[in-house]
Amino acid sequence: MRRLVRAAGGALIASAIVLGTAGVASAQETGSVYVVHGIPDTPVDVYVDGERALDDFAPGTTKGPLSLPSGPHQVAVFPADAADDSGEALLSAQAEVPAGGNVTLAAHLTAEGQPSLTPLVNEVGEVPAGQARVVVRHLAAAPAVDVLAGGQAVVSGLTNPNQEALEVPAGTVSAAVAAAGTTEPVIGPADLSLEEGTTTFVHAIGSLEQDSLELVTFTVSGGDSAPHGVPSGAPSGAPAASVPAAGWAAMSVLGLALVGFSLARLRPAGRR
């Protein structure tokens, strides 16, 4: 077993156990934490501040969001069959949870295949109306990769343990991962459904050599924003020659073809 201690300068870790105390703290005193398990074939238990927070956390899965008190937490990862945290940890780290922040703690392989624990800040702020954010993260034992959308590279030369954020029109994207400079997928293609106003975190995990590459994703909503305006007059750039002052009579007779998945009507009721 390797012991890898990473001094976390940035964000960090998670546990279900602290949920109890998190309920007491105010919103300003907690942070949201997601956990990603990207080390193949190694179910683990995760201890936070000496308490078992995640039991039998399966490789290739994610948990969260967990609300943790802000501040430093001691995180240790043990084999899932360990009775407690008295033995030697597979991985451990001191993790800082920022108040009101949103972070991911990822247990994963380095590019060279060594287990590692990496804290990552989650960018979940507003996206422009009609758009979605995608954050791609290289957490796999593999060299630099390109991320393809619809067969075209949208991220180039991404290396472990780095990430890149994109804002794209909401919708479904066919995504794949290929060795940098190539278009032959090593992961995917897989359809990603990107809803407007959300941020989807896509983690490439596993090992290229062991043929265990896969994607782990989670989505955070709440980044909606409104369009800037409603340009609802005269698409030709000029109004009608004579604008009817108030065509109410016409409307009450014809109704107003409205909405519609079929149609809609508008009618006076109790009009003075």
Add this chain to the structure above:
Amino acid sequence: MVAVGVAGDGQMEVPERVADVGWYRFGPAPGAATGSAVLAGHVDDRVQGDGAFADLGGLAPGDEVLVDRPEGSVAYVVREVRTFRKDTLPVADLFREGGPPRLALVTCDGPFDTDVGRYRDNLVVLAEPR
């Protein structure tokens, strides 16, 4: 009516055909339990004539608005008819995703600025479920 999204300039799309009404598909649909369902239609056009919402200004508080959907009609009662300068349109509230259910009907209003080829104002009709 057609489902519309966001144009390249960040504004809500409004159907090119002035007889059509656009429903903002990234927001709530009419009949949704929460949030503001936004429908926008042109007031008029020199080429195409009157728009679907040419007579929106004839609505007054208390009037009923029915939106027919395949699963049944949704009834609203007009609460407010307001005019905003386009640069002060309260878009965050108009397009809110949460809060009490509401129908917002939007068209253009006010004097037409021939220099920029657009109306100065937006007319907004806000209605609550009956």
